[in-house]
Amino acid sequence: MTAELVRGQNHPLPDTRLEIRVSAGHPVLAGATLGDEQGRVPGVEWIAHPGAPSLPGVDVPGQAAADHRLAVDLEAVPGAVHRVSVLLALPGPRAGGAARFGTVAAPFVAVAGPDGAEIATFTITGLDSESAVVALELYRRQGTWKVRAMGQGYEGGLAALLGDQGLERPADLAAAILETVAPGPAPVAAPAQHVPDAERVRHTAPVTATDPAPTVPVTPPPPPPPGAGTDTPTPATSGGPVNYAHPRRRTAAAPGPAPESEPRQGPPTPVAGDASGWSMDERLYNQVWGMFEDLARTAAAYRSACEFAENRLDRELDQTLSDYRARADGANDAARAAARARRDELVARAQEVLDRDLAQLVAESEVVEPALPVAFARWENPVWQAYRTPAEEPMAVRLGDLHLPERTDLRIPMLVRLPLERGLWVDSGRGHSEAAGLLDEVELRRLALDCAVAHAARLLAAHPAGAFTVHVVDPAGAGTAALAPLVETGVLAAPPARGAAGVSAVLEQLTERVDLLQMAVRAGASDALPPGLDAARQLLLVHDFPHGFDDRAVTRLRYLADEGPSVGVHLLMVADREDASAYGPLLDPLWRSLLRLTPVPDDHLADPWVGHAWSYEPPMLPPGSAVLRQVLGQVAAARHGERS
Known part of the structure; x- marks a missing residue:
């Protein structure tokens, strides 16, 4: 079953060979960056964009278009890569494109396996004045890969996005990338497959709340990408209402017999110190930080999904109440019951994902807690019984x-x-x-x-x-x-x-x-x-x-x-x-x-x-x-x- 993600939610990837499909309803530039465990990109050679569309394990389209397909082989990416960020950017008015995402349809992104079946989908709503967005993040966690719905927009455009990922001279780099999709002869592409109207899918955009201004309870390592961008209000309606339909989103077509693959495995067995670092203490520190981050995001995704389910129920109930013609024959009662059943199904699916993620974190905590050094350990941890004054500060x-x-x-x-x-x-x-x-x-x-x-x-x-x-x-x-x-x-x-x-x-x-x-x-x-x-x-x-x-x-x-x-x-x-x-x-x-x-x-x-x-x-x-x-x-x- 396809997972329909909301902002911040993650989902395990059953295969490392993937196809990422983008449907934007308007020409966009699609690219990808390869980052370390904190999401920082070492240099320009780790960016796949139309001017340099191929990196180890990643291939992106060579031109701006309304529909894209990106090929990813996570086994082929370098070992130092822990995050693959899929980014979208508007070419801008100079290239005949839109200036901000708030004036175009909400982009839709799907992650599909080698057999063409969709694994997870995400509709990027809530964008307004942004002209660049990190759509998805494929990240390595305890030796396995997951996908996270990001939807992190940047009002400063592609330059702000690249700068947030640690690249030097991001403005010059962004200008050079956008220059590759400037108006000119387009490369010859394979003819697009015609999709009958009956196969076109309309996707309802979920409603998410903007994040309040927070305080900081802990001092983290270099900040992870979420929170660096801005969650903005729902799109402005200047120039007419925004159409959230996705006329170009195609249903998955079987390309032929699927290759034999290894059977899907369960969640990985947690290991203490399974994070990057020069020493075991640093690896454990980073692992604890990763657990904090995972718990924050899985809880946020659960709450967002429940809020979306309640909002959709309210809208559907309002629609049934406004149809006075259906009151006499009891059709309203059936419609309300069906709406509540859909709400309950969405909440149950969100609870299932939450329980799965929490069970994995509990298992990891049971392994990590006994392995913590003195400075990180609870007072009841036996490590305190063997305490000796440290030679250096932790x-x-x-x-x-x-x-x-x-x-x-x-x-x-x-x-x-x-x-x-x-x-x-x-x-x-x-x-x-x-x-x-x-x-x-x-x-x-x-x-x-x-x-x-x-x-x-x-x-x-x-x-x-x-x-x-x-x-x-x-x-x-x-x-x-x-x-x-x-x-x-x-x-x-x-x-x-x-x-x-x-x-x-x-x-x-x-x-x-x-x-x-x-x-x-x-x-x-x-x-x-x-x-x-x-x-x-x-x-x-x-x-x-x-x-x-x-x-x-x-x-x-x-x-x-x-x-x-x-x-x-x-x-x-x-x-x-x-x-x-x-x-x-x-x-x-x-x-x-x-x-x-x-x-x-x-x-x-x-x-x-x-x-x-x-x-x-x-x-x-x-x-x-x-x-x-x-x-x-x-x-x-x-x-x-x-x-x-």
Whole structure:
């Protein structure tokens, strides 16, 4: 059965020899780019276009046309290629074409196997002022290939598309490619097959919602293509309504006896570290990121498909209600029942695809989670029992888990790159969290400080001996019990600062450090720093803010939040924003500059592509576990040994 994809949805490819059919209803240029695992194209020699229509494993048409057929052999592409992006571009008015996709029929793309049968189809709706679009992406995942419906348009045209894929001088390159389809003698082509009107297919365009502006919960490797373009509103109707029919879309014709092929295999067996990278840690990091990306997109495709089914049901019900002549004989009831049955069938198909993808991700998570290194692992992972101070800083640390409501037991590690790009804020207030509303204020504040101590311990454990220093500000001494593991193991640079004087002294010391380092960096005189200056990165854990902070201390705190990360000085705030409401909007930039975390599960994080509200779960220690003190004891012993 052919899979009818919506934007963001993926589908497995049962064969590596494919034919990609494009029906645009208007002349377009069709091409393809070969990219690495992040979608970046190494150079112009990895682009197939009318001027250079053949690459290893890819052949594209040599001229702009309303219909195209691209030949792809995924076994023949180079081993370094992980993504094949199929792109469409309008030749533009200079070549006698349209200026934007919003004035022409929505392009239709189909992926067919070697026997001519369609595997997946995609109608690219929602385009308006764009003149270039990435239609499909064929990508390698765990040794097998999948197709993803992209529909990522670019108002800047082919130049913007190529630039987004990492190519140099994209404007010149785009001009050269478009020049190959300028008006002139067209090459002789095989006569087009005539298709009777009865075989012409009309394809209903699905409705998709535009993505909201998101925040970023994790620091990824180079951004993947989705999210780099712009999902635009439905096409404008200037110059008459847009016709979404596809008069040139042909039904699949059997070209003859199909060649014998190997039997279809089930999903591949997950393998830990099955991603690109120079080391196992880097491969595992990239694999976790790939799992996050796959979960985001499969959930987005499911929600989009359900929304499309509901929208189509609403339209069909409205049509039945408007036909007053059919009310008397009961035809309306039958039409409504049929419309609901079609909706249920679409939702069931979407659920089947979702369940298949989630089952594969669950299987991968069960393999990957036990293989994670210390910095990426949960506290209950046995790898912590064998902890030793690392010789070098890892790529990232785990600050919790993320999950979506479609599968709450599938948790993706929330890995944050090192060095930290901004400070952290553990919110001890209730906010809008349902879990926080079930706790009293004292318990919530205690959990927030426990969570902050666990974060500080992870950061200490992730760095080599002496490379990370932690300071603590606890003005009223209210956090003595929670801070005991840090104090008693001797990992702190000094005892927690108490009272207004202690707060002022710590802030003044760190502010001067930031000033000195910034001046040295700007002057290129790092060797001129004072000999006694601690070269380690600094973390200031602030508890019970704003108690014990005067206006001068608040100003210094804001300065550290803004300027500190660039020179290795970071904040870890434990605070309820409502407690500082007396300062009004003065502190709004402070909260916005910090990555907000919570001591209880909360769905306040959004990803940068499809705007999902991800539920965050903090990395709490197992009840009764002594692993935190064991790890901090190792950190302290290594720190003191490094000094002696």
